[in-house]
Amino acid sequence: xxxxxxxxxxxxxxxxxxxxxxxxxxxxxxxxxxxxxxxxxxxxxxxxxxxxxxxxxxxxxxxxxxxxxxxxxxxxxxxxxxxxxxxxxxxxxxxxxxxxxxxxxxxxxxxxxxxxxxxxxxxxxxxxxxxxxxxxxxxxxxxxxxxxxxxxxxxxxxxxxxxxxxxxxxxxxxxxxxxxxxxxxxxxxxxxxxxxxxxxxxxxxxxxxxxxxxxxxxxxxxxxxxxxxxxxxxxxxxxxxxxxxxxxxxxxxxxxxxxxxxxxxxxxxxxxxxxxxxxxxxxxxxxxxxxxxxxxxxxxxxxxxxx
DNA sequence: ATACTCGGACCCTCAATCCC
DNA sequence: GGATTGAGGGTCCGAGTATA
Numbered sequence: 001x002x003x004x005x006x007x008x009x010x011x012x013x014x015x016x017x018x019x020x021x022x023x024x025x026x027x028x029x030x031x032x033x034x035x036x037x038x039x040x041x042x043x044x045x046x047x048x049x050x051x052x053x054x055x056x057x058x059x060x061x062x063x064x065x066x067x068x069x070x071x072x073x074x075x076x077x078x079x080x081x082x083x084x085x086x087x088x089x090x091x092x093x094x095x096x097x098x099x100x101x102x103x104x105x106x107x108x109x110x111x112x113x114x115x116x117x118x119x120x121x122x123x124x125x126x127x128x129x130x131x132x133x134x135x136x137x138x139x140x141x142x143x144x145x146x147x148x149x150x151x152x153x154x155x156x157x158x159x160x161x162x163x164x165x166x167x168x169x170x171x172x173x174x175x176x177x178x179x180x181x182x183x184x185x186x187x188x189x190x191x192x193x194x195x196x197x198x199x200x201x202x203x204x205x206x207x208x209x210x211x212x213x214x215x216x217x218x219x220x221x222x223x224x225x226x227x228x229x230x231x232x233x234x235x236x237x238x239x240x241x242x243x244x245x246x247x248x249x250x251x252x253x254x255x256x257x258x259x260x261x262x263x264x265x266x267x268x269x270x271x272x273x274x275x276x277x278x279x280x281x282x283x284x285x286x287x288x289x290x291x292x293x294x295x296x297x298x299x300x301x302x303x304x305x306x307x
Numbered sequence: 308a309t310a311c312t313c314g315g316a317c318c319c320t321c322a323a324t325c326c327c
Numbered sequence: 328g329g330a331t332t333g334a335g336g337g338t339c340c341g342a343g344t345a346t347a
Contacts, residue, residue, distance in 0.1 A: 054317090054318075055316095055317060055318065055338085055339075055340080056318085056338095057317085057318055057319070057337075057338045057339075058338075058339095059319085059320095059337095059338095060337085060338095061337080061338060061339080065338085065339080066337085066338080066339095068311080068312080068313090068339090069312080069313060069314090069338080069339055069340085070338090070339065070340090071338080071339055071340085072338080072339085093337090095336080095337070096335090096336065096337090098320075098321065098322080098335065098336075099322095099335070099336095100322065100323095101322085101323095102322075102323080102334075102335080103323080104322085104323050104324070104332085104333075104334075106324080106325095107323090107324060107325065107331075107332055107333080108332085308346105308347085309345100309346085309347080310344100310345080310346075310347090311343105311344080311345070311346085312342100312343085312344075312345090313339105313341100313342095313343095313344105314340105314341100314342095314343105315339105315340095315341105316338105316339095316340080316341105317337100317338080317339085317340090318336105318337080318338070318339100319335105319336090319337075319338090320334105320335090320336090320337090321333100321334100321335095322332100322333100322334095322335105323331100323332080323333090323334100324330100324331080324332075324333100325329105325330080325331070325332085326328105326329090326330080326331090327328095327329085327330095
């Protein structure tokens with residue numbers, strides 16, 4: 001299928017020169033509850049019907065997770081089995097062979113192109129970093145926008161995998177999505193009846209270009225973090241020009257991109273699991289990671305049922 | 308409060324089919 | 328031959344229930 005599944009390439013991203021292994025946890029924050037493509041936009045910027053995020057699945061859940069209908073991961077033993085102390089029973093489940101020779105009826109006619117609107121709306125998968133010429137020609141912002149979302153470092157840095165690792169001394173290319181200015185819907189367009197959802201005007205998104213292609217790493221070969229915090233206000237330490245913020249200052253701080261789960265006794269669930277995991281096998285490495293310890297797109301995503 | 312169960316929504320894979 | 332479709336079969340969310 002044309003669907004370029006990141007998982008399809010996961011196994012061939014290992015370079016011959018294996019980079020230094022890190023001691024960071026190799027699990028993709030499965031309990032984060034923040035889907036991979038759910039951007040930490042402030043409440044005012046969230047449209048009433050945010051695009052549903054796609055749920056990522058492992059290729060093959062272990063027998064235990066499969067039985068429990070619970071989320072598994074690609075590592076063996078998986079987090080859940082480690083957590084429940086059944087790591088030695090963590091084995092891949094057997095998948096049935098797909099049946100062949102199933103006849104299919106005639107397909108519905110193709111109507112040329114652009115088969116779905118969803119694809120056009122899904123900015124999360126657009127690898128483009130360039131600004132469409134039409135948008136540039138149209139000017140920075142359409143009239144009537146009350147104020148613009150401030151733009152700084154992308155909050156997505158490190159969240160997306162490298163498309164190309166980059167030769168020594170070269171910057172890797174990342175598959176992060178375009179970063180958008182978005183006008184805040186100031187007033188509901190339609191007043192909702194009692195018990196009805198209030199409708200907001202559709203967001204008018206203006207694609208913008210990234211100023212920096214990737215977050216600076218503290219040292220060569222350092223693993224990319226999942227996300228980096230927003231930069232502090234004021235001049236940038238790297239000498240690059242400060243990105244001007246249009247409109248009033250943000251009255252709130254960004255929440256941490258991945259909020260820790262509710263802590264239980266002895267720390268959060270994920271911390272407990274990680275502690276066990278490190279005791280079991282300190283060198284345990286998630287097989288999906290690329291040569292630089294980064295996870296492919298979408299991993300750690302996912303809770304995606306419509307409300 | 309936490310663990311367990313499981314219905315069913317959602318997702319991925321890939322053979323069948325379409326079309327250039 | 329490459330692109331597209333869509334069903335088979337898988338994963339796992341989340342609500343309900345059980346247990347400590």
